[in-house]
Amino acid sequence: MATVAVIGLGGMGSRIAGRLLDAGHDLVVWNRTPQRASDLVARGAVAADSPAEAARRADLVITMLADPAALQEVAEGPQGILAGATASTTLAEMSTVGLPAVRRLAAMLPDGVGLLDAPVLGSVSEAESGSLRIFVGGPEPLAQRWMPVLGALGSPMHVGPLGAGAxxxxxxxxxxxxxxxxxxxxxxxxxxxxxxxxxxxxxxxxxxxxxxxxxxxxxxxxxxxxxxxxxxxxxxxxxxxxxxxxxxxxxxxxxxxxxxxxxxxxxxxxxxxxxxxxxxxxxxxxxxx
CATH class of the missing domain: 1.10.1040.10 (N-(1-d-carboxylethyl)-l-norvaline Dehydrogenase; domain 2)
Structure with missing residues (x-):
């Protein structure tokens, strides 16, 4: 089983994280308000001190954030996701942030780091039941590699190259x-x-x-x-x-x-x-x- 990190534990992110735990994945979590991780930690997740640490510990990093500014805040900087990502890391951006934010993120990726844009259709009830529709953009081999993990969250569909998901x-x-x-x-x-x-x-x-x-x-x-x-x-x-x-x-x-x-x-x-x-x-x- 892959180790997955979930960055952003609001209504959607917390339920996505719960589904991944239920599926048997090792889970690392981070949220700007650490208390939101407590229930997941009690179920076996590991709380990271920063997005960078979460990325270092995971094979797949999922972001579920409010807007492009929030994505920029957690991805960039010395404690951001990109600072901790390695050549074996894939980042799945599952928030609704639009094409410019996805392109900005892609332009800043360290060498070897993979990126999928995979926003979801559905809300908290669908996230909890694992019935989200997931629009996956990115190289097809990379998308296919992570389809089994995304399948725990709903119905992923590869819709084209990077940016097509957004x-x-x-x-x-x-x-x-x-x-x-x-x-x-x-x-x-x-x-x-x-x-x-x-x-x-x-x-x-x-x-x-x-x-x-x-x-x-x-x-x-x-x-x-x-x-x-x-x-x-x-x-x-x-x-x-x-x-x-x-x-x-x-x-x-x-x-x-x-x-x-x-x-x-x-x-x-x-x-x-x-x-x-x-x-x-x-x-x-x-x-x-």
Whole structure:
């Protein structure tokens, strides 16, 4: 079994680490707040004093971090991952950080260090159950080497060379935010036209957004949106989608509009709520407007 290090033990990283322990891997962990490692250490993981130490002790280093700035902080510098990585180390960047961050990391790799960009589709429940969708970018032999480890976390799919994983995740995210915005606006329209919510949901169930309407209905009706993925992080991801489109010279007015709704919800104080709370924000805003 390979020794795996997990850098970043938030909601996603801690569950990924737990899955690796369950699969029988030797595990090294590091988090900026050391207390977050305590439960994993009690289960047999080793806590490293720095990202560099974690990298020195591992064959595969997984990063699951909030944003590009966090990745830069833990990867670079005298105590960063790159300072501890050796020619036998592979780094799997599993956060959603976008193409520029992946390219920056690739440009700084020590000789012989392998890099995969492997962001995930799914949230804490999928991470806990091992049902994440994992978009793997990088050289195919390197990707195939680590497929058994990634398979403990979900369903990995090799999508192309380095950077393709980040690109695939942005494509997926562009649909997620767009669907929530469309659902929110459809409900706002139903409210404005006097259509009862029960009827509106029956109508929406017959449309392309039907599965999302059915899935989100209990939260919308209760006004409670259990936290799976913070809206503040969704804002970061929506920004990455729009930025990537602009860099590629692609006009995405729907993605830009969805991003604007997410940004508006964050400005309204919903940043710590689940990102699906944007639906309630849309209906409330439309009603008050």
């Amino acid at each position: 690109a695939a995740k942005l494509v997926a995210n562009s649909t997620l935010f767009g669907v929530l915005a469309v659902l929110g606006e459809a409900l706002a329209l139903a409210d404005g036209l006097g259509l009862p919510r029960d009827t509106a949901f029956e109508v929406l169930s017959a449309t392309p957004v039907g599965s999302q309407a059915d899935r989100r209905r209990p939260a919308i009706e209760s006004g409670q949106f259990p936290l799976r993925f913070a809206l503040s992080l969704a804002r970061k991801d929506a920004d990455l989608v729009v930025s990537a489109a602009e860099s590629a010279g692609v006009e995405l007015p729907v993605a830009a509009a969805a991003r604007q709704w997410v940004a508006s919800a964050q400005k309204a104080g919903l940043g710590d709520r689940d990102y699906s709370a944007v639906i309630a924000h849309i209906t409330d805003t439309a009603r008050s407007g």
